[in-house]
Amino acid sequence: MKTKTFMVALLCSLMLVVWGCSANQQFASNLTDDRIKELREEYPLSAGSPAYVQTIDVSFDQILEISDAVIIAEVLKQNENFQATLSTEPGTPEGDLAEKDKAQGIEPYQPTFVSYEVKVHQVIVGEEVNENINLFYNADFVGVEPDLKPGMKIVTSIKEGTAPEQKGSYSFTRYATYYVIDDNYVLSAFQGNTEEMINFTKQTDGKTLNNLVERIEELWAN
Structure with a gap:
């Protein structure tokens, strides 16, 4: 007994x-709400848009549809800004704009881009890339897109550039970027207002990196 x-x-x-x-x-x-609030001092949410640019919220899922890959990477340094010549193929929006500018005696639009060198730790989904690559975004969005610092780790979707000056470099966007905290948690770089974006943020923001990786793999598979 x-x-x-x-x-x-x-x-x-x-x-x-x-x-x-x-x-x-x-x-x-x-992560606790207090810890997230504390971390937001260093990893702020990207908000707003340039006064002369009209933007719309784009969901993580929509960004994945046009991405080449999603990576986990560490920021090594910020490069010098560079300019790129956009495609002006006839019949494309860029081509039509170039024709209008030419007719008015205006120099073709040659945007400037902010660039970072990063070390790729993992390709979560998509095409394989080199260990060290450059990420970029249009400099018109400085103060809107994430302000990356050396040593930061991020999860982000990437799309290879099409201009000659962008060869081997990849664009990225706040709409599909997360900061990696303590190698184990993630904070979103952007929170949208649509129901889909709010739900995705609730499922991933402040949660583990593994959780985000699993969500990305599910979205990519579908």
Whole structure:
């Protein structure tokens, strides 16, 4: 009888330990609101748009549809800004604009781009890329797109540039970028206003990196 009682007590103790571990794992899978608020001082949300540019919110899923890959990367340095000559093929919006500018005696639009050198730690989905690559965005969006610093780690979707000056470099956007915190958690660089974007942010922001990776793999597979 004592043996039976002992076994029951031991079983109950083991169950409590398991429940305790599960509770700790659940707690550890989320950053606290206070911690997120603290981290936002260093990793702020990107908001707004240039006064002369009209933008619309684009979901992570929509960005993936036009991406070459999604990577985990570490920022090594910010490069010098560079200019690129956009395609002016006849019949394209860029070509039509170039024709109008030419007719008015205006020099063709040659945008400037902000560029960062990053080290790719992992390709989550998509095409393989070199270990060190350059990421860029249009300099018109300085103050809107993420302000990356050396040592920061990010998860971001990338799309290879099409202009000659962008060869081997990839564009990225706040709409599909997360900061990696302590190698284990992520903070979104942008939070949209659509129901789809709000739901995706709730499922990923402040959660574990593994959770975001799994979400990305699911979206890519579908």
